[in-house]
Amino acid sequence: xxxxxxxxxxxxxxxxxxxxxxxxxxxxxxxxxxxxxxxxxxxxxxxxxxxxxxxxxxxxxxxxxxxxxxxxxxxxxxxxxxxxxxxxxxxxxxxxxxxxxxxxxxxxxxxxxxxxxxxxxxxxxxxxxxxxxxxxxxxxxxxxxxxxxxxxxxxxxxxxxxxxxxxxxxxxxxxxxxxxxxxxxxxxxxxxxxxxxxxxxxxxxxxxxxxxxxxxxxxxxxxxxxxxxxxxxxxxxxxxxxxxxxxxxxxxxxxxx
Amino acid sequence: xxxxxxxxxxxxxxxxxxxxxxxxxxxxxxxxxxxxxxxxxxxxxxxxxxxxxxxxxxxxxxxxxxxxxxxxxxxxxxxxxxxxxxxxxxxxxxxxxxxxxxxxxxxxxxxxxxxxxxxxxxxxxxxxxxxxxxxxxxxxxxxxxxxxxxxxxxxxxxxxxxxxxxxxxxxxxxxxxxxxxxxxxxxxxxxxxxxxxxxxxxxxxxxxxxxxxxxxxxxxxxxxxxxxxxxxxxxxxxxxxxxxxxxxxxxxxxxxxxxxxxxxxxxxxxxxxxxxxxxxxxxxxxxxxxxxxxxxxxxxxxxxxxxxxxxxxxxxxxxxxxxxxxxxx
Ligand SMILES: Cc1cc2nc3c(=O)[nH]c(=O)nc-3n(C[C@H](O)[C@H](O)[C@H](O)COP(=O)(O)OP(=O)(O)OC[C@H]3O[C@@H](n4cnc5c(N)ncnc54)[C@H](O)[C@@H]3O)c2cc1C
Ligand SMILES: Nc1ncnc2c1ncn2[C@@H]1O[C@H](COP(=O)(O)O)[C@@H](O)[C@H]1O
Numbered sequence: 001x002x003x004x005x006x007x008x009x010x011x012x013x014x015x016x017x018x019x020x021x022x023x024x025x026x027x028x029x030x031x032x033x034x035x036x037x038x039x040x041x042x043x044x045x046x047x048x049x050x051x052x053x054x055x056x057x058x059x060x061x062x063x064x065x066x067x068x069x070x071x072x073x074x075x076x077x078x079x080x081x082x083x084x085x086x087x088x089x090x091x092x093x094x095x096x097x098x099x100x101x102x103x104x105x106x107x108x109x110x111x112x113x114x115x116x117x118x119x120x121x122x123x124x125x126x127x128x129x130x131x132x133x134x135x136x137x138x139x140x141x142x143x144x145x146x147x148x149x150x151x152x153x154x155x156x157x158x159x160x161x162x163x164x165x166x167x168x169x170x171x172x173x174x175x176x177x178x179x180x181x182x183x184x185x186x187x188x189x190x191x192x193x194x195x196x197x198x199x200x201x202x203x204x205x206x207x208x209x210x211x212x213x214x215x216x217x218x219x220x221x222x223x224x225x226x227x228x229x230x231x232x233x234x235x236x237x238x239x240x241x242x243x244x245x246x247x248x249x250x251x252x253x254x255x256x257x
Numbered sequence: 258x259x260x261x262x263x264x265x266x267x268x269x270x271x272x273x274x275x276x277x278x279x280x281x282x283x284x285x286x287x288x289x290x291x292x293x294x295x296x297x298x299x300x301x302x303x304x305x306x307x308x309x310x311x312x313x314x315x316x317x318x319x320x321x322x323x324x325x326x327x328x329x330x331x332x333x334x335x336x337x338x339x340x341x342x343x344x345x346x347x348x349x350x351x352x353x354x355x356x357x358x359x360x361x362x363x364x365x366x367x368x369x370x371x372x373x374x375x376x377x378x379x380x381x382x383x384x385x386x387x388x389x390x391x392x393x394x395x396x397x398x399x400x401x402x403x404x405x406x407x408x409x410x411x412x413x414x415x416x417x418x419x420x421x422x423x424x425x426x427x428x429x430x431x432x433x434x435x436x437x438x439x440x441x442x443x444x445x446x447x448x449x450x451x452x453x454x455x456x457x458x459x460x461x462x463x464x465x466x467x468x469x470x471x472x473x474x475x476x477x478x479x480x481x482x483x484x485x486x487x488x489x490x491x492x493x494x495x496x497x498x499x500x501x502x503x504x505x506x507x508x509x510x511x512x513x514x515x516x517x518x519x520x521x522x523x524x525x526x527x528x529x530x531x532x533x534x535x536x537x538x539x540x541x542x543x544x545x546x547x548x549x550x551x552x553x554x555x556x557x558x559x560x561x562x563x564x565x566x567x568x569x570x571x572x573x574x575x576x577x578x579x580x581x582x583x584x585x586x
Contacts, residue, residue, distance in 0.1 A: 011393070014552070016554075017393055017396055017397060017554075019397070024399065026393070026397070094371050094404075095362070095371060095372070095374075096365075096366055096370075096371045096372075099366070122393070122394055123392060123393055124392055125375070125390075125391065125392055125393075125394065126374060127358050127374055127375055128358075128362035128372065128374055131330075131358070131359065131360070131362040131363050131366075132362050132363070132366050134363065135362070135363040135366040135367055136366065140330075140331065140446035140447055141330060141359075141363070142330075142359075142447065143355075143358060143359045144355055144358075144359070156450075160355070160516055161355055161452070162272075162354065162355055162515060162516060163515075163516070163517070163518070163519070164454055164455065164458070164509070164510070164516070164517065164518070165452055165453070165454055166452070166453055166454070166455065167449065167450065167451070167452045167453070168450035168451055168453075169447050169448060169449050169450055170447070170448035170450060171446065171447055171448070172446060180516075181499065181500070181503055182499065182500075182502070182503030214369075215404065215405055216371075216404050216405075217370055217371025217372075217403065217404055217405055217409075218371050218373055218401050218402065218403050218404055219401065219402050219403075219404050220399050220400070220401055221387065221399075221400040221401065221402055222399065222400045223392070223397055223398070223399045224397065224398055224399075224400075225396075225397060225398070225554070226391070226395070226397065226398040226556070226559060227398075228558070228559045229559055229560065230546075230559065230560055230561065230562065232548075232558050232559070232561045232562065232563070232564045233562065233563050233564070234558075234563075234564045234565070234566065235563060235564070235565050236565075236566075239567060239568075239571040239572050239574075239575035240575050240578075240579075242565050242567065242572060242575070243572060243575035243576040243578070243579040244579050246547065246563060246565065246576065246579075247576070247579045247580060247583060249563055250524065250545070250547075250563075251583075254524070254544075254545040254562065254563075256467065256523045256524040256544070256545050257491070257524075
């Protein structure tokens with residue numbers, strides 16, 4: 001199987017976020033970045049499918065130069081090659097514009113059987129890219145996937161629904177799936193993998209040269225720290241002090257103890 | 258302006274988030290002087306359409322087809338696209354359910370349009386709607402507006418609007434109208450099979466009066482007994498955010514959030530949970546919420562009644578000691 005897995009690089013989970021001047025994005029200086037966590041599950045699933053059915057895994061990432069690091073991590077874990085869609089200002093794209101660009105890059109790869117994405121990015125969190133890619137590439141899709149079984153050019157899939165429900169669905173190949181976190185246990189890169197990755201190819205394409213120039217469908221007016229919806233009483237002091245204060249509050253004010 | 262709300266049902270049962278979106282849409286229609294139309298999609302949905310017509314809407318559209326009996330992304334987006342072409346709404350609103358995430362972006366893109374998904378708010382300002390959504394897992398919010406020509410698509414997060422504010426129809430009932438759609442079996446590429454639940458639930462967290470919930474801040478399974486002990490001291494149950502259950506550190510039936518349980522205990526103590534919206538929708542109805550997190554900017558503090566910025570590994574022992582002390586006295 002020829003499998004494309006879409007990997008986004010996002011600010012590290014504990015990165016302190018500061019808004020950039022007048023923009024739609026954060027200050028990128030002094031923060032760390034990592035592979036979007038749901039995408040690590042998608043990558044792992046791609047690698048397992050390859051191990052079972054043969055073929056190759058291509059990691060695609062769109063973003064600034066730093067995004068190559070996420071591709072390298074994918075290569076170290078076992079992806080065969082990478083495609084970097086370079087765009088320093090990817091964050092100005094709307095979900096459709098971003099998906100059109102990624103789709104244009106994927107269209108250059110003939111004979112793709114399966115495209116995997118994460119369910120949602122931890123930064124912009126559109127929750128749309130996979131479904132949009134499927135529509136743009138004319139592929140059937142299924143989202144929130146918790147299990148994939150491939151046989152005879154078809155897939156049987158376990159989809160997560162709300163509140164503990166699931167559903168089995170069947171899809172033909174080629175197709176696109178967006179993967180839910182928890183579907184598997186992502187592997188770590190081995191030293192051997194990291195060494196091997198150095199010889200693997202990453203092709204870079206500049207987003208602006210992909211011929212995607214439709215106007216954006218939406219515009220970010222402002223980015224800000226959200227307003228609190230509740231009045232939170234912050235308790236301060238040493239651990240011992242806050243513990244005593246909390247127990248007191250829970251007894252006398254909230255009356256829950 | 259015309260606003261179309263596409264509601265959601267499965268096997269004749271409402272997804273309640275539909276009513277929150279309808280309630281938001283009533284307010285938006287009032288603010289913008291717009292016409293509001295609600296649609297129900299499926300097969301044999303006349304009773305549901307009748308129910309919708311009891312709310313303050315201009316009319317109810319009943320969209321039925323044999324191929325819409327079971328949800329498929331192809332069926333739902335093709336049918337909705339035909340309805341939109343026929344009815345010409347400027348704004349299409351949907352609840353941000355798992356089903357909507359599965360087909361609405363496709364529907365919008367099939368018309369060359371964009372969608373603002375997972376909104377937590379909306380206001381009418383200067384003659385246009387400004388939608389509020391979260392980024393960075395709730396650490397920031399953004400105001401977003403549509404560009405270009407309608408139709409525009411937006412979905413609303415569960416719990417963002419109040420279904421109890423839904424206005425009944427002023428004249429008793431709105432008219433229900435059938436809108437025909439044409440679908441062929443070969444257009445539907447997904448084969449939907451059975452719905453099921455995993456092995457039966459061992460605990461019913463919805464009945465627990467006190468819940469101590471752990472998140473990734475707990476770091477490793479070896480630390481869970483500390484939280485377990487605290488829960489026992491409080492006479493409560495232990496629960497968790499999704500990553501803890503994904504790791505298999507606690508069973509799935511202790512997961513709180515959109516894909517797990519929705520609870521409203523009298524006390525919810527969140528230990529090392531960041532407060533992503535998918536978690537918060539499952540617990541924000543709790544009477545008293547206490548959050549302990551080392552990050553002062555963690556979004557969980559937005560829904561907390563009492564907050565402590567600190568290391569759970571210092572505060573859990575202190576809290577345990579304090580509770581033991583008060584118990585003894
Ligand atoms: C479709 C979908 C469905 C989902 N369903 C659910 C769901 O049902 N339930 C759910 O929970 N999530 C769900 N999620 C995942 C959700 O988006 C978040 O990723 C998840 O809730 C984060 O869990 P967390 O808060 O434990 O981890 P993190 O976001 O990693 O947060 C850990 C927190 O711990 C704090 N911390 C770390 N160490 C310490 C310490 N020593 N002391 C104090 N604080 C500390 C950190 O500051 C941080 O705030 C879903 C996501 C999607 C896309
Ligand atoms: N810039 C990007 N580069 C590569 N993959 C992406 C990018 N943006 C989104 N994706 C993929 O689409 C998924 C959903 O992202 P989003 O729609 O932003 O929530 C992610 O988990 C990735 O797999």
